[in-house]
Amino acid sequence: MSDFEIGGAAPQSVQQAAAAYEVVREMFGGAVSDFDANEFMPFFEVLEPEKWPDIALFMRDHPKLKFNYMACLSGVDYPDDEKLGIVCNLESLGIFGHRIAVKVKCSREGGVIPTVAYVWHTANWHEREAYDMFGMQFSGHPDLRRILCPEDWEGFPLRKDYKVQESYHGIKVPY
Amino acid sequence: MQELGMAEQGSIRVTRKDDNVVVIEKDLATEEMVLSMGPQHPSTHGVLKLECLTDGEVVTSAEPYLGYLHRCFEKHCEMVDYPAIVPYTDRMDYLAGMNNEWAYCIAVEKLLDIEIPRRVEFIRVIVSELNRIASHLVAIGTYAIDLGAFTPFLFCFRDREHILSLLEWASGARMLYNYIWIGGVAFDVPVDFNKRVKEFVDYFRPKAVELSSLLTENEIFVKRTKGIGIMPADVAINYGWSGPMLRGSGVQWDLRRNDPYSVYPELDFRIPVPDGKFTDIGDCLSRHLVRALEIEESLSIIEQCLLKMPGSEGFNPRIAVPKRVRPKAGEVYGRAENPRGELGYYIQSDGKSTKPLRCKARSSCFVNLSAMKDLSKGQLIPDLVAIIGSIDIVLGEVDR
Numbered sequence: 001m002s003d004f005e006i007g008g009a010a011p012q013s014v015q016q017a018a019a020a021y022e023v024v025r026e027m028f029g030g031a032v033s034d035f036d037a038n039e040f041m042p043f044f045e046v047l048e049p050e051k052w053p054d055i056a057l058f059m060r061d062h063p064k065l066k067f068n069y070m071a072c073l074s075g076v077d078y079p080d081d082e083k084l085g086i087v088c089n090l091e092s093l094g095i096f097g098h099r100i101a102v103k104v105k106c107s108r109e110g111g112v113i114p115t116v117a118y119v120w121h122t123a124n125w126h127e128r129e130a131y132d133m134f135g136m137q138f139s140g141h142p143d144l145r146r147i148l149c150p151e152d153w154e155g156f157p158l159r160k161d162y163k164v165q166e167s168y169h170g171i172k173v174p175y
Numbered sequence: 176m177q178e179l180g181m182a183e184q185g186s187i188r189v190t191r192k193d194d195n196v197v198v199i200e201k202d203l204a205t206e207e208m209v210l211s212m213g214p215q216h217p218s219t220h221g222v223l224k225l226e227c228l229t230d231g232e233v234v235t236s237a238e239p240y241l242g243y244l245h246r247c248f249e250k251h252c253e254m255v256d257y258p259a260i261v262p263y264t265d266r267m268d269y270l271a272g273m274n275n276e277w278a279y280c281i282a283v284e285k286l287l288d289i290e291i292p293r294r295v296e297f298i299r300v301i302v303s304e305l306n307r308i309a310s311h312l313v314a315i316g317t318y319a320i321d322l323g324a325f326t327p328f329l330f331c332f333r334d335r336e337h338i339l340s341l342l343e344w345a346s347g348a349r350m351l352y353n354y355i356w357i358g359g360v361a362f363d364v365p366v367d368f369n370k371r372v373k374e375f376v377d378y379f380r381p382k383a384v385e386l387s388s389l390l391t392e393n394e395i396f397v398k399r400t401k402g403i404g405i406m407p408a409d410v411a412i413n414y415g416w417s418g419p420m421l422r423g424s425g426v427q428w429d430l431r432r433n434d435p436y437s438v439y440p441e442l443d444f445r446i447p448v449p450d451g452k453f454t455d456i457g458d459c460l461s462r463h464l465v466r467a468l469e470i471e472e473s474l475s476i477i478e479q480c481l482l483k484m485p486g487s488e489g490f491n492p493r494i495a496v497p498k499r500v501r502p503k504a505g506e507v508y509g510r511a512e513n514p515r516g517e518l519g520y521y522i523q524s525d526g527k528s529t530k531p532l533r534c535k536a537r538s539s540c541f542v543n544l545s546a547m548k549d550l551s552k553g554q555l556i557p558d559l560v561a562i563i564g565s566i567d568i569v570l571g572e573v574d575r
Contacts (some may be wrong), residue, residue, distance in 0.1 A: 040507040041284055068412050072508060074521040074535035087521060089508045089537075093412050094428060101508065106180030125545040133249070137437055148242040148574060156535075 010037065013122075017042040024065050037149075043087070043101035059090065063101050064075035067100070067135050069093035070120040075130030079160045082108045088116075088123075097159040107137055116120040119128055133158035140166045176329045189253035208532065209236055210556070212289065214243050220563070221570030222319060223544075227551070227559070234559055237551035239544060240269050241574055248575040252534035257283055257500035258357055260534065265351040265518040267536060268572040270313050273299075273342070274513045277354040281436055282509025282520040284501035295359050297484040298453045298492070301372065302342060304473040304480075308379075309338040310514035311473075316529045318383050318463060319390055321564040322399045325391050334382055335373050344368065358496040369481050376474050383474070387467045391453075391460075397533050400460040403437045404550050404562040407457055414549075417517025419469065423462035430512040440538075442479050446551040466567070470506055501529050515539040536575055540568045 010018070014037050021035040032055065033045040046052045051074055057069040066074045067090040085105035092098050095149050106113050115138040117124040127138045130149040135156035138144055145151065154165045188199045200277035213224035222243035228236045248267060252260050265272040265278045267514055288495055310413065316331030339349045344353035347365050354361050390396050406416070411424040429446045431439040447468035449461040504526030516539030523533040543566050551564050 032373035038505060040505050043506075068409075070415055071510070071517065072521055072535070074518050074537075076523065076531070076533055087506070087517070089521070094426060099434070101506075120415065121410075121413050121545065122542055125541065146242075148245045150242070156252075157247065 011039055013099060014042050016096070017100040018145050020059075020065055020098050020100055022069075023062060024055065024059060024141055027056075027058060027062075031055070035063060041089075041101050042099075043103055045105065049104050049106055053114045053116055053119065055102075056119040060119055061133040066095045067091045068095065070116075070126075071099075073126035073130065075134040075136070075158065077108075077134060078105070079108075081105075084108055084134050086110050086113060086127075086130055086136075111136045112139050113137070114139050117141055132156070135159065161173040181572070192321060196202075197205075206356050212237075220568055223563075223568065223570055223573070225416065225551075225563075227556070229556065232555050232559075233476060234551050234554050236558060237546050237547060237559060241541075241544075244570045244574040246575065249535055252531055256529045257502070257531065257547075260531075261356060262351065262353045263272050263535075265353060266502070266571060267516065267575055268310075268513065268518070268540070268569045269273075269350055270399045271306050271310040271514045272350055272352045272467075273303045274310075274511065275518060276302055276352065278310055278509065278511035278518040279520050280355050280357050281511055282310075282507055282522050283500065283502065284507050285507045286505060286522065286524055287500065289358050289359070289497065291358065291437075291495055292490070292492075294363075294487065295495070297480050298364055299355055300366075301439060301477055301480050301484075302345060302352075303487050304476050305341060305372070307514045309335045309342075311470050311511075312338075314514070315390065315463065316384070318564040318567070319396070321560050322396060324390065324396060325395065330386050330389065331343070331381070334379055334386075337379070338346065341368070341371060341375060342505050344371075345401060356493070356496055357500055359494065360492045363487055363490060363492045369484065372477060373481055376478055380471075380474060383467075383470050388530045389432055391464060391467065397460060399557075399561055400463060400565070401458060402455045403459045403558045404554065404565060405455060405457045406550065407547065410459070416516065416546065417512065417539055417542070419462055419465040420516060420543050421448065422465045424457040424530075425449060425451075425461075430510060430517055434510070436511060438480075438483075441483065442476050444476050447472065455515065459460050459561050462565045462567075470519070497527060503563075513539055515569065515572070516543060518572075538572045538575060540566070540570075540572045541575075544568050544573055549552065 002014045011065055014049055018035055018037055023150040024032055028135050031049050031051045037042050046055060059065050069091045071089040076085045076087055083105045085103055091099055104113050113136055115127055132142055132146040132149050133156055167173055207228045208228050209230050210227045210361040214222040226238045227234050248263055251263055261276050264275040268275050286431050312331040312335045316328035319327040343349045346352040406424050408424040408426050411421050425448050427446050427448050447465055449456050449464055454460040504524055504525040507524045508519055508521045518539055519537035522531050525532050533565040553558050
């Protein structure tokens, strides 16, 4: 599955992440992808986005996992795959100390990812930011509005094919 | 009983009894009033707008509105080379530029896998800890102003000036340094820099005690902050709080210790958390106290670095700086302990380009501020100001 396990020289953080991943895999099976044990940011992907809130809750509350801290949630654009996605960096703060990243992807047009704002409060504003910048919907989000751009801004600025609007309330935008 | 017809306005009815006692009967509307604080409110430390729903003097909900200082950091990152992003990071949290640069360089250096000279690491620790003190001084000074004490602010800015002069001497700029580069630092520190830093530490030690006693032993200050805006530890973790905010809730969590980077494992320092004797754990006073105590820890870290730092013979600060930064394909989440908490950068590289595919800054203030709605519920309006001040936001980092 990974290069490290053969040689047995994986850094400790990756080993911990792999152990945590095995618990998730056992519970959710095919809903999660294989574990990518790179040394920078070990991650797995949620293949069935509708199960993401269940997986999130499981990861937060399972006695062996206790991922109680969401460090970061970043929106990402994958124009080649026609996908948008989020990358969540999770950590078990003060309990086990292990870290793992989770990716969830959705289609580029009208893509929907279920929210995890009810699992980690951090996700609330970060999902708003991801929506603001990339335009994916977070179903079930308590307050899905733009957060950094004005509410009547057109387009989603961090998409790779973004074209800035000509004018905003009579102000010329490209300078 | 005689009715005064003229006074019958709206829902207030004024009547006069026989013994000349005026009775005012109020049937006031009890619907909530919208009170908009900001974006140009001095106590919001920048351009933050709070839309408060108030019931009399009590805030029932406060919704923050951000984005007034949004400068498209992440969009810019996709258009410039890796080293050119460093000056942009300065402009996020402009009170702690060194720490911002460092966190970014840590993330890129992880992807590049380069070894940093030992002296560079010590220089980075010294300038960052100096910057941490400067940033905490602003936090404490402006917090005192929010609560009506003017003198500590002047004390703080007087001492901060020393730090800014030192950093200016090293880097050439007072606040926006571009000093820590990927793989090294821009210049070696000037001759006698260490001596001057030592002089500053010796000068500042008693001043820090004085400053601390000026506020934490002040009856009015304590009354305004103790028991206000209490955040329990588990909720704080769920909100993703970090830095002095999380430690104020009693969680002994510091990335310098818990996810160590650079030479911090060699250094001896405490992580101050409130013990509940003087403060209520998790209130505004705890958060203030943590900052005040951290200043002393930073001073001790600087002193240790001055002793352990290797000499400058044959030292080239740019020896490990890559000519062309082109990391291998992959993703990384690098982070460091900023004065305001965990500053992280998520960087995605495709392995071909000299520009990142995606660079996301996880700003500590942004995350800390997101708890504002819960924190403000049921507080008085003057306490709302105390809570915002204790979060210690820098809007440049919230909006990026």
